[in-house]
Amino acid sequence: MKPTFLYGTAWKEDQTQRCVEAALAAGFRGIDTANQRKHYFEAAVGDALSKVFSQGTLKRKDIFLQTKFTSIGGQDQRLPYDPKASHTEQVKQSFAKSLEHLHTDYIDSYILHGPSTARGFSQGDWEVWHAMETLFQEGKAKSIGVSNVSLEQLRALFEGAKVKPSYVQNRCYARRAWDKDIRAFCTLNGIVYQGFSLLTANAAIFENPKFIEIVKRVGCTPAQAVFRFAIQIGMLPLTGTTDPNHMNEDLKSFKFELTSTDIQAIEALDRTWCLSEL
Secondary structure (H helix, E strand, O other): OOOOOEEEOOOOHHHHHHHHHHHHHHOOOEEEOOOOOOOOOHHHHHHHHHHHHHOOOOOHHHOEEEEEEOOHHHOOOOOOOOOOOOHHHHHHHHHHHHHHHHOOOOEOEEEEOOOOOOOOOOHHHHHHHHHHHHHHHOOOEOOEEEEOOOHHHHHHHHHHOOOOOOEEEEEOOHHHHHHHHHHHHHHHOOOEEEEEOOOHHHHHHHHOHHHHHHHHHHOOOHHHHHHHHHHHOOOEEEEOOOOHHHHHHHHHHHHOOOOHHHHHHHHOHHHHHHHHHO
16 A cells, blocks of 8 residues: 555654554554664554554555664664674564564565765665665565665665665755755656654744744644645655644644645745744
């Protein structure tokens, strides 16, 4: 299945299982996690899924499940692989652990959590990607993608990869034109752009008079306006709220539309407001 809204599980710790269960109850069918104990509790996501599946209301095929391979630089001491192993073997070990944590035999989307260098793709990054391509070719990962990536890195990856990325997941800032250049590259090449931190990275726009006017006129919450904007410009948004009421509110972003004028105004906030807040 292809999701329209992702529930992100980062930074939930002991609340992870409760939050995932609540998100599924609210209607989310896309779950994002990572085999990175530093910021995620992947096994608790699996426990939540197992509990919900055992109740018979949902099946594995109803859920889009996305997890990530995180290189050593993004991990703490709780590594999901042997640090002395090759990059290829680390991917195999991490992926196997993810399947174990999530009680599944396949992953819908397997993401490289980010290149190991600020510029370009290192030899190690390429080895990781080729190992991910193998998982795709074996049918264990239904799609592969990359997160926390620059346009330069994405271009290099797209040009050099045998299996092209299906997804790009980035922190999305209004002050950076909502990642406009990367989104354009994704649209041109059939890649789905996933935006995260849409609220927390853009708190400044909530004080913008034009944004406030749109929210009041439409009769939605500020969060709903941001998510609806993201949906209408072709983004697959993530939310990480821990509040069940906010989960339900966020999903109501599909029940209204913004005008083209509203879209243009929100797109312009990076130039007219957020830069003045830096």
